[in-house]
Amino acid sequence: MKVLFFFFWIFIINITFSQTNIFLIGRTLGEKVIATGDTLRVFGFAPNLGAHPPIPGPLIEANQGDSVHIDFWNVSQLHHHTIHLHGLDVNQANDGVPMLSFSVDHMDHGWYHFKAPHAGTYLYHCHVGSTIHLQAGMYGPIIIRPSDGSNTTWDGGYPFDTETMLFMSEFDTFWHTDSILDHEHDTTAVYDPLEIPPYTPDYFLINGLSDQQLKDSVELLSITNYENYFRLVNIGYCSNKVIFPSALSAEIIDSDGRPLPTIETTDTIEIYPGERYGVLAKSAIPINDSIQIQYFDMMTGELKNTQYVSVEITDANKLSEFGDLTELTLVPNPVDNELSVNFNLLKKIPLSYRITSYDGKLIFAKNLPNFDLGKNSFKINTSSLKSGRYLMSLINHKNIVSKKFIKL
Amino acid sequence: MRRLFLIHFLIISCGVYSATVNKTIYINAGQMTCFDGNQMFYNAFNESTVFNNQNTQLSIQVGDSLLLKIINNDSIIHGFDIKWTNGLNQIIPSGDSSEIIFSSQEVGAFIYFDPLNYPNNAYVGLSGIIAVGINTNSYFWNIKDHKLSWNDTIGNGNQVNWLSYYPDYFTINGKSNPNINLDTSARVVGNIGDTILIFMANTGQAEHSIHFHGYHCEIISSSFNANHVGRSKDTFPIKVMESYVLKLIPHQTGEYPVHDHNLLAITGGGLYPFGMFLTILIQ
Numbered sequence: 001m002k003v004l005f006f007f008f009w010i011f012i013i014n015i016t017f018s019q020t021n022i023f024l025i026g027r028t029l030g031e032k033v034i035a036t037g038d039t040l041r042v043f044g045f046a047p048n049l050g051a052h053p054p055i056p057g058p059l060i061e062a063n064q065g066d067s068v069h070i071d072f073w074n075v076s077q078l079h080h081h082t083i084h085l086h087g088l089d090v091n092q093a094n095d096g097v098p099m100l101s102f103s104v105d106h107m108d109h110g111w112y113h114f115k116a117p118h119a120g121t122y123l124y125h126c127h128v129g130s131t132i133h134l135q136a137g138m139y140g141p142i143i144i145r146p147s148d149g150s151n152t153t154w155d156g157g158y159p160f161d162t163e164t165m166l167f168m169s170e171f172d173t174f175w176h177t178d179s180i181l182d183h184e185h186d187t188t189a190v191y192d193p194l195e196i197p198p199y200t201p202d203y204f205l206i207n208g209l210s211d212q213q214l215k216d217s218v219e220l221l222s223i224t225n226y227e228n229y230f231r232l233v234n235i236g237y238c239s240n241k242v243i244f245p246s247a248l249s250a251e252i253i254d255s256d257g258r259p260l261p262t263i264e265t266t267d268t269i270e271i272y273p274g275e276r277y278g279v280l281a282k283s284a285i286p287i288n289d290s291i292q293i294q295y296f297d298m299m300t301g302e303l304k305n306t307q308y309v310s311v312e313i314t315d316a317n318k319l320s321e322f323g324d325l326t327e328l329t330l331v332p333n334p335v336d337n338e339l340s341v342n343f344n345l346l347k348k349i350p351l352s353y354r355i356t357s358y359d360g361k362l363i364f365a366k367n368l369p370n371f372d373l374g375k376n377s378f379k380i381n382t383s384s385l386k387s388g389r390y391l392m393s394l395i396n397h398k399n400i401v402s403k404k405f406i407k408l
Numbered sequence: 409m410r411r412l413f414l415i416h417f418l419i420i421s422c423g424v425y426s427a428t429v430n431k432t433i434y435i436n437a438g439q440m441t442c443f444d445g446n447q448m449f450y451n452a453f454n455e456s457t458v459f460n461n462q463n464t465q466l467s468i469q470v471g472d473s474l475l476l477k478i479i480n481n482d483s484i485i486h487g488f489d490i491k492w493t494n495g496l497n498q499i500i501p502s503g504d505s506s507e508i509i510f511s512s513q514e515v516g517a518f519i520y521f522d523p524l525n526y527p528n529n530a531y532v533g534l535s536g537i538i539a540v541g542i543n544t545n546s547y548f549w550n551i552k553d554h555k556l557s558w559n560d561t562i563g564n565g566n567q568v569n570w571l572s573y574y575p576d577y578f579t580i581n582g583k584s585n586p587n588i589n590l591d592t593s594a595r596v597v598g599n600i601g602d603t604i605l606i607f608m609a610n611t612g613q614a615e616h617s618i619h620f621h622g623y624h625c626e627i628i629s630s631s632f633n634a635n636h637v638g639r640s641k642d643t644f645p646i647k648v649m650e651s652y653v654l655k656l657i658p659h660q661t662g663e664y665p666v667h668d669h670n671l672l673a674i675t676g677g678g679l680y681p682f683g684m685f686l687t688i689l690i691q
Contacts, residue, residue: 084621086619086642087642087643089622089623089624089642089659089660090622091622091660091662092622092661092662092663092664095621095622095662095664097621097664097665100662100663100664100665100687129680130671130674130680130681131671131672131674131675131680131681132680134671135671190586191585191586191681191682192680192681193679193680193681193682194679194680194681195678195679195680196672196675196678196679196680197678198574199672237670237671237672239615239617239645255639255641256624256640256641256642256643257624257642258624258639258640258641260639261638261639262635262638264635270645272615272617272643272645272669272670273617273619273643273669273670273671274617274619274642274643274669275617275641275643275645298614298615298616298617298670298672299553299573299574299575299613299614299615300570300571300572300573300614301615302571
């Protein structure tokens with residue numbers, strides 16, 4: 001009877017809380033193209049052996065209550081690494097601090113386990129020689145969604161229509177030279193002492209990009225009265241001021257994975273290293289503006305740089321007039337390998353489409369052939385997309401109409 | 409010459425329950441020895457005429473009065489003030505003393521400091537914490553940054569250009585990793601379910617961002633942003649001369665780091681990880 005009860009209990013747990021399995025590889029020979037077109041050597045977390053580690057690393061996503069298991073492999077000669085699950089309040093064994101839990105040596109692997117706690121925005125990063133390894137690129141975002149995976153901020157929280165991740169950091173290109181990156185490790189010491197050079201960042205990043213790289217890659221494309229949810233993260237060594245256009249009526253609703261007890265209405269949000277903020281922003285009017293992200297030296301308070309994220313809010317009422325394009329539907333949704341885009345054209349217009357991830361990254365874009373008047377459709381191969389949420393946008397010059405879809 | 413200044417922030421309506429705490433502190437000059445043996449000019453408010461680079465932690469209960477005598481044991485003129493108070497701003501010549509009375513009706517971490525030649529005198533050490541509303545599980549983090557070569561410059565009466573500040577040592581209560589963990593007033597040791605209060609102030613000249621592993625803490629007092637009270641966070645930005653009182657109720661056992669997430673500040677003398685980094689131990 002006890003055995004039967006045990007298996008019944010395991011069955012109940014498995015259907016109540018699903019499991020999320022993540023595979024990450026720590027690399028130290030990554031390449032990153034910066035705004036000048038030059039390439040920097042970076043460290044990072046790659047999703048597979050054939051890929052350069054993206055900066056930031058792959059998004060880890062789970063629903064509240066899920067059991068998450070990260071299989072972390074280290075393929076980086078000379079270096080050991082860890083994964084610190086920043087803000088998730090995991091137990092000591094999974095905390096990723098080398099002298100208090102464990103580190104993973106070259107050609108070895110380790111498991112990190114946690115149960116996804118509160119819905120919210122978190123981080124992961126290496127905690128070995130962290131001043132060097134973070135600057136080198138070993139960080140990435142974690143999103144814990146509500147238990148039902150819906151587009152709400154947390155269980156019983158605020159629903160939203162779009163989601164944009166703004167993940168701030170910097171590059172000091174001198175720190176990305178072999179003499180700094182290939183530091184010695186004293187594995188016999190309780191602490192692994194490292195020489196740290198002076199920090200003079202020369203690239204100021206949002207989602208790993210800066211300056212002209214941000215155009216068409218990190219932006220908000222939305223329509224009036226949509227609830228736009230921003231996840232702000234700072235993993236750099238500067239403090240940031242994020243200044244929203246006043247028409248967006250920005251409200252801070254959460255920080256560090258917890259709802260604020262009182263919503264704070266403000267256009268300007270200060271965010272310091274390690275912090276995260278959730279911001280809801282909505283415009284009643286069409287706007288074509290930008291969000292300013294300022295970077296400050298924390299020692300002197302000096303403004304070092306400003307980056308801009310384009311914001312384009314289109315009038316929802318005019319969407320039906322957009323090239324006389326109506327009745328846009330995406331089927332199936334959720335989709336596995338092929339998405340069918342259906343719409344009605346009342347006027348012949350040139351069209352293109354693009355797929356963007358919810359954290360604002362452009363996945364792909366393509367011009368479309370001319371369509372006849374009336375009912376039309378075309379298909380998009382979605383087999384290469386990772387599981388998650390995306391926006392499909394049809395574009396005619398400055399007019400845009402978007403629909404959400406989920407890749408299984 | 410003795411001067412008496414009464415500072416009352418709010419009327420103490422239940423005076424019968426309040427107590428008066430008498431304390432004397434001395435302004436001393438000396439040398440702070442860093443973890444690597446380097447030394448720098450330093451001042452501190454100490455409980456005796458013997459120099460110690462850890463400023464005296466002063467604490468009272470809400471509504472209590474602190475009768476504080478400050479004796480200038482240094483060879484130059486100094487001052488005394490408490491952040492966010494009006495009209496205090498004492499001037500204390502060498503060998504002289506001053507007395508103040510301080511009370512607060514709210515829990516808070518108040519910064520006492522030398523306002524003369526600001527920020528230089530406060531920066532070279534003359535800035536500490538008055539904790540109001542302590543319990544039996546209270547800890548004190550006086551966060552500071554230091555640029556070794558500048559301390560001697562200031563100690564010699566010369567000026568520095570704060571626009572080019574790039575500190576090279578980072579301490580809590582005058583100690584850096586791993587020595588911070590030896591300071592029982594700084595290192596949190598507790599049990600699951602304890603109500604632990606951390607009185608934290610940034611008396612340095614750089615901004616910091618203090619991150620907790622393993623736990624979120626609730627802000628129960630914030631000197632700069634009263635509307636932040638009640639927020640539960642794992643990372644706390646702290647500006648120059650800002651202070652917080654944080655409440656930690658541990659839900660799990662273990663040893664977890666707390667450190668500045670401006671990772672430049674977990675270095676000392678250019679070496680990682682000998683800066684602002686300590687651990688919490690929950691049994």
